[in-house]
Amino acid sequence: MSGLNTTVADRLQAAGTANALELRGVSKYFGALAAISDVTLTVKPGERRAVLGSNGAGKTTLFNCITGDFLPTAGTIRLFGEDVTQFPAYERIRRGLRRTYQISLLFNELSVIDNIYLACRGVSRARFSMLRPRVNDALLNSAIDLATVVHLLEFKDTLVANLSYGQQRQLEIALALAGAPRFVLFDEPAAGLSPSERAELIDILNNLPSHIGYIIIEHDMDVALRVSESVSMMHNGLIFKEGSPLEIESDPEVQELYLGGAHE
Amino acid sequence: MVDPTEQSSVSDTSGPLAQRSGGVHTLRESNSALYRWLSSIPPSYAVFACVLLLLPAVSSSFVLSQIFSWGLILGMIGLSLMFLGGYGGMVSLSQMSVAGLAGYMLAILGSSAITDISVGWPWWLAVPVAIIIATLFCTVIGLLAVRTEGIYTIMITLAIAAAFFYFTRQNYVLFNGFSGFNGIKPPVLLGINWKNPVPFYYLTLFWATVAYLSVLYVSRAPFGLALQGVRDNSRRMAALGFSVTAHRVAAFSFAGFIAAVGGILLVWLNGQISPGTIGINPAIDILIIAIVGGLRRPIGPFIGALIYVILRTFALDILTSMGLAGERFQLLIGLGFLVIVLWSPDGVLGLWDKWRSRVTLRDPWNRALGKSAITSANKSPSISADTDKPL
Ligand SMILES: Nc1ncnc2c1ncn2[C@@H]1O[C@H](COP(=O)(O)OP(=O)(O)O)[C@@H](O)[C@H]1O
Ligand SMILES: [Mg+2]
Secondary structure (H helix, E strand, C coil): CCCCCCHHHHHHHHHCCCCCEEEEEEEEEECCEEEEEEEEEEECCCCEEEEEECCCCCHHHHHHHHHCCCCCCEEEEEECCEECCCCCHHHHHHCCEEECCCCCCCCCCCEHHHHHHHHHHHCCCCCCCCCCCCCCCHHHHHHHHHHHHCCCHHHCCCEHHHCCHHHHHHHHHHHHCCCCCCEEEEECCCCCCCHHHHHHHHHHHHCCCCCCEEEEECCCHHHHHHHCCEEEEEECCEEEEEECHHHHHHCHHHHHHHHHHHHC | CCCHHHHHHHHHHHHHHHHCCHHHHHHHHHCHHHHHHHHHCCHHHHHHHHHHHHHHHHCCHHHHHHHHHHHHHHHHHHHHHHHHHHHCCCCCCCHHHHHHHHHHHHHHHCCCCCCCCCCCCCHHHHHHHHHHHHHHHHHHHHHHHCCCCCHHHHHHHHHHHHHHHHHHHHCCCCCCHHHCEECCCCCEECCEECCCHHHHHHHHHHHHHHHHHHHHHHHCCHHHHHHHHHHHCHHHHHCCCCCHHHHHHHHHHHHHHHHHHHHHHHHHHHCEECHHHHCHHHHHHHHHHHHHHCCCCCCHHHHHHHHHHHHHHHHHHHHHHCCCCHHHHHHHHHHHHHHHHHHCCCHHHHHHHHHHHHHHHHCHHHHHHHHHHHHHHHHCCCCCCCCCCCC
16 A cells, blocks of 8 residues: 555545545435534545444444435545545446445345346346346356355255345345455444354455455444454444554543443 | 146156166257257146147137237236336336327328328338337336336326327327227238238237247346346345336336237227227226236236136126126126235236145145255246246
8 A cells, every 4th residue: 555654645645546435524414313424534445444333323324325325415425536426326336335234135035146146237237138147157157156155055046035134144245245346335244143153254354355445334342353454433423533443442432432331 | 836747747757768778868968958948848838838829720700809819919018017017016007008109100100091190101110110119108108107116106107198098089180089090900911811810819829929938038137137126125226236217217118018019919909099999997907907917927917818808708798698787897897806806916826826835735745845846946036047947
């Protein structure tokens, strides 16, 4: 990455081109409620960041603004240097952004492999193709590879509605890794997983190619600190602290607000 | 779906074939694609196809035209609704208007008894142009309708159907107002007069089969699969890189094409088209046909259409023989509709599935096979390249 204090790097930084994601003054109001207010956030390519915060802090809303599920009320969002603030969600996804949902959003009437295949198809060409895939279709093969990654290969023909909760969470992750992701938003991927599934998830995250950056929302400090190199703390729609996992863990304010609260 | 006959036929054929030696094997490999395709057709489908092909030998021209040809045509228009509703989750009441516009365009551009208006183009020019215009019309309907959801889609498409109906009734310059067009004939081609009931039946059977198979095929192709994704979860589709709006509009174009072909055949069958063909009642009849048959699979609208035309043709006789006023046939159709929908929200197809699964479970042999039957049932909706299994 860029060295410190070189003027070129500073200028690149200012232009936003050195960043995978750059939010400036992003706010989202639901009526009078500021779900997030004036959030400024910069994430470099390949950076892995955790966002922590209590329920209702605005973490999911932040993701919705970044992916374009909602348009922000104010502020600008840049993705790999490009201002995508007014772009529809699908345009941002085609530029390498991916996400998972806190509450699984899957295609319940379709099989596992169809779900993953759609994810692969969505970020490739010929989305309108009227021809069925051939036996050695490249996208079909990558869908099968992804099913293998999340241990769903033997369920590839099962309808999603018949999957267990844990399997649906795994499928959420497979959908977010389809195509060639450059930056992924994981919304509480570990919630409701068993300890072994959690370990599996940590493995997957730590083994993603290093150019893929991500933001992960995670309540479990243990998980969050093992998969991220920087942490942002959110409360009442504001990011009030950023730092390395160690700094955050030992920060008295954080301990009071978040970790302390968790022990009660 | 679990088909007992299919299960047994598979195990019956694989046994002997596996035991036989080289000769059969090479024959099998040399024609493997054809062989696989042929052996993938369940016997019940082969029988069904033979019945359809041999119908003209056993039925009168009246039954052939007024039950089967008409039923196949209404089935196609219902199929275009089924494609939008079943796969896309968008119930459109404009499909009869699209078919009607194709018919009107054929009358206007081709030849009819209204020589003042009809341009007199040859059929090979008038038919494709009429189909293209109607397909574009359906695309525009899509553009208007796809920004709405659920009940609002129904309302908007109903409003379009109503507007088009009143427009054709009041416009005399192009649509010849209240009386419309008559004297529209299918061509004489290859020495065959396609107006005759038997050739016309085969013509409709051919196009209905093409429409049915295309819908079946496209439903497993990326376009159709994505449409089902939009139906299940449009927000997630956008988060996977799909433009939901573009996909919905494209679905309207595809459905419009099918309805347009149906519309051409409809005016050829009736020899005429007028505002009455495309009014609110016919628009709702198409909805009834699709729902009574079942919106979940493309065969549904054809079943619904057959029931509809039988009721429509014979209800009058039944009612008058019972000493009731003949005009009440709509009431009988409405009652039938009510009974089926109350009984099975998935229409006749739903009843059929229920009955089949009950029979399958009761049979001890199938119960033993239960596990494998379930996996094979689950296989059919998958995108694996070779699951061309019809239904
Ligand atoms: N679609 C919505 N409409 C109205 N209010 C919402 C909506 N989504 C979130 N909120 C509100 O915004 C606040 C932040 O919610 P959320 O971003 O889901 O928090 P978190 O993910 O941190 O738990 C909450 O008070 C929530 O009730
Ligand atoms: Mg949340």
